[in-house]
Structure formats: C-alpha cells, structure tokens
Amino acid sequence: MTITTSVYIATSLDGFIAREDGSIDWLSQANTAVPPGEDCGYAAFMGSVDVVVMGRNTYEQVAAFEPWPYAGKRVVVLTSRLIDFRKGPEIQLEQSAELPQALLKRLASEGCKHAYVDGGKVIQNFLSHGLIDALTVTTVPILIGGGRPLFGRLPGDVRWTVARSKAYEFGFVQTTYLVRAGN
Amino acid sequence: MTITTSVYIATSLDGFIAREDGSIDWLSQANTAVPPGEDCGYAAFMGSVDVVVMGRNTYEQVAAFEPWPYAGKRVVVLTSRLIDFRKGPEIQLEQSAELPQALLKRLASEGCKHAYVDGGKVIQNFLSHGLIDALTVTTVPILIGGGRPLFGRLPGDVRWTVARSKAYEFGFVQTTYLVRAGN
Numbered sequence: 001m002t003i004t005t006s007v008y009i010a011t012s013l014d015g016f017i018a019r020e021d022g023s024i025d026w027l028s029q030a031n032t033a034v035p036p037g038e039d040c041g042y043a044a045f046m047g048s049v050d051v052v053v054m055g056r057n058t059y060e061q062v063a064a065f066e067p068w069p070y071a072g073k074r075v076v077v078l079t080s081r082l083i084d085f086r087k088g089p090e091i092q093l094e095q096s097a098e099l100p101q102a103l104l105k106r107l108a109s110e111g112c113k114h115a116y117v118d119g120g121k122v123i124q125n126f127l128s129h130g131l132i133d134a135l136t137v138t139t140v141p142i143l144i145g146g147g148r149p150l151f152g153r154l155p156g157d158v159r160w161t162v163a164r165s166k167a168y169e170f171g172f173v174q175t176t177y178l179v180r181a182g183n
Numbered sequence: 184m185t186i187t188t189s190v191y192i193a194t195s196l197d198g199f200i201a202r203e204d205g206s207i208d209w210l211s212q213a214n215t216a217v218p219p220g221e222d223c224g225y226a227a228f229m230g231s232v233d234v235v236v237m238g239r240n241t242y243e244q245v246a247a248f249e250p251w252p253y254a255g256k257r258v259v260v261l262t263s264r265l266i267d268f269r270k271g272p273e274i275q276l277e278q279s280a281e282l283p284q285a286l287l288k289r290l291a292s293e294g295c296k297h298a299y300v301d302g303g304k305v306i307q308n309f310l311s312h313g314l315i316d317a318l319t320v321t322t323v324p325i326l327i328g329g330g331r332p333l334f335g336r337l338p339g340d341v342r343w344t345v346a347r348s349k350a351y352e353f354g355f356v357q358t359t360y361l362v363r364a365g366n
Contacts, residue, residue, distance in 0.1 A: 171345045173358050
C-alpha cells in the first residue's frame with residue numbers, strides 16, 4: 001500500500017471518545033483551558049493529509065459545522081445508505097461502501113498519500129484489519145466512567161512504537177504511535 | 184483524611200491491566216525490552232508508601248512470588264473470606280472487610296501516610312468513592328483488544344491534573360495524575 005493511514009483523536013483518560021449519547025461536553029469543557037492558538041498539532045496534521053475517511057455518524061456530527069472543517073479536502077464517508085451531502089464550493093464529499101482495504105487501494109491508485117481515518121466505528125474497523133499506520137491519541141485528564149470507546153475487539157495483539165509524546169501544561173498528553181512491522 | 188492514596192499500574196494502550204483470563208503475558212513480554220536497572224520509578228514509589236491495599240485476586244497472584252514483593256511493608260488484603268496467609272519474617276499481611284473510607288480512616292489513625300491501592304476491582308471501588316489522590320499509569324504500546332479494564336463505571340466525572348509525564352525510549356509512557364479539588 002502506498003497510502004499511509006493515520007488516526008488523530010482525543011479520548012478521556014478512561015479511553016472514551018464520547019459519552020453514550022455522543023456528547024463531547026467533557027472535551028469542549030477541557031478545551032476551554034487550551035490557550036488561544038494552541039491546536040495540539042491539528043493544523044499541521046491536517047496539512048499532511050489528502051483525504052479524510054469517516055463514518056456516517058461522524059459526518060452527521062460535523063455536517064452543519066460552520067465553516068466546513070474540511071474545506072478543500074477530499075472527504076469519503078463510509079456508508080451503504082445514500083447521503084444527501086451538503087454542497088459548497090470548498091466541499092468535496094463522496095460516499096463509499098467499500099471495505100477498508102479496497103477503499104485504500106483505490107485511494108492510493110488515485111494518488112492519495114495520506115488518509116485521516118476518523119470516527120469510532122471506522123477506526124475500530126480499520127484497526128481490526130491492520131490498516132492503521134499511525135495513531136495520535138490526545139488524552140484529556142478526565143474519567144467519564146463510560147461512553148463510546150476508542151478501541152474495540154481485535155483479532156490479535158497490535159504492537160506500536162512511540163514516535164513522540166508531549167504533555168501540555170493544560171493537562172493534555174498527546175502520544176503518536178507507529179504500528180510495528182510484523183504484528 | 185491525612186492519608187494519601189496512590190495507584191501505580193501498567194495498562195495496555197486500550198486500557199486493560201490483564202487479559203480476560205488474568206494473563207499479563209503481553210506486559211511480561213514488553214518488559215523484556217526494558218533495560219536492566221530501569222524500574223520506571225517503582226522502587227521510589229514503593230519507598231514512599233507505608234501500606235499496600237489490594238484485593239484478594241491480586242493477593243492470590245502475588246502470594247507465591249519469590250522473594251515476597253512487599254518485604255517489610257504492611258499489606259492489607261480486602262476480602263470477606265478468611266485467608267490462610269503466607270507467613271515469613273518480612274511478611275506483614277492482614278485482611279480487612281472494611282469499606283474503603285473506613286479502612287483509610289483507620290489506617291490514618293494508625294499513622295499511615297501513603298497507601299498504594301492495587302488491583303483492578305479495588306482501584307475501581309476506591310475511584311468510585313472519590314478516594315484516589317494520585318494515579319500513575321504506565322501505558323504499554325500494545326492493543327490487546329479486550330481483558331480486565333483499569334477503569335470502570337463512576338458516579339460522576341473525575342478530573343485530574345498532570346503532575347508529570349515521561350516517554351521511555353522502549354515505548355512506555357508514564358503519566359502521573361493528581362485528582363483535582365472540587366470534582
């Protein structure tokens with residue numbers, strides 16, 4: 001595969017990306033302590049990405065965001081149901097029902113070099129197929145006790161190396177893991 | 184409370200302290216990459232502790248360790264069933280069926296200053312009662328897909344500050360969290 005896949009996501013200390021009902025109030029509240037202009041590397045990461053792959057749930061969460069968070073960026077929404085996509089000059093949305101491997105193969109053949117894989121179910125699905133190369137997890141120092149977990153069942157262990165880890169003074173700890181060969 | 188309570192534990196990247204069957208093979212294997220003499224701060228931590236509080240499961244896992252890992256240290260095993268404890272000159276084992284708060288109050292009244300709270304269920308129980316002051320989590324860069332989680336349900340959010348975070352060159356990331364006042 002000539003395409004690299006990355007996850008870039010925030011979780012609670014107990015590993016949830018949202019509460020059971022999808023709420024990320026805990027994350028929004030934690031973000032109020034982040035100094036203006038500090039994006040924890042998000043813009044640099046997004047600048048390195050040429051396609052975003054997300055699930056339908058994630059799309060529906062971001063669909064109405066103003067401005068559109070992925071302006072000028074190709075976005076593939078994985079779903080089998082037809083979506084009436086938001087339209088706009090900087091909006092490049094397409095949908096796909098392909099399996100992860102087939103999708104990545106096609107994206108690579110179309111010249112994509114770096115895919116941002118986002119959304120709980122999609123991340124778990126790609127991970128279970130061994131199709132995530134890099135994982136940047138930003139841990140927010142809060143226990144929320146339950147919710148939608150970042151990680152799920154796997155067919156086997158997946159080992160990683162740590163490329164970098166940074167503790168921000170406002171309490172977030174961000175670590176980038178690279179998948180180890182030979183898992 | 185004049186007694187401080189700490190957790191000091193290793194977890195997989197997906198937040199498990201053991202597989203479903205209790206196995207920590209993944210941790211033992213990861214430890215083979217740790218340079219000789221590197222203990223990730225464990226001896227210093229243990230040196231600051233005057234009592235260890237653990238559950239029966241944890242006791243049964245460590246009971247036969249040679250040498251006894253808590254030589255010269257008071258160890259309280261939380262259980263309601265009578266335990267036929269291992270005996271030895273440096274072994275100070277006692278059992279208790281007290282609730283967390285009552286136990287800590289008694290330990291404090293007996294002069295204990297710093298309790299090491301260990302074992303999955305016991306940690307979860309103390310956390311759910313708001314009785315953990317410090318949490319040192321050493322994250323091993325492996326996804327195991329399932330097992331015994333470090334964290335469990337909580338009656339409410341618990342916020343923390345980050346006292347320190349360190350990435351070791353062999354891939355462990357250790358972060359110490361201190362509970363925030365007013366949770």
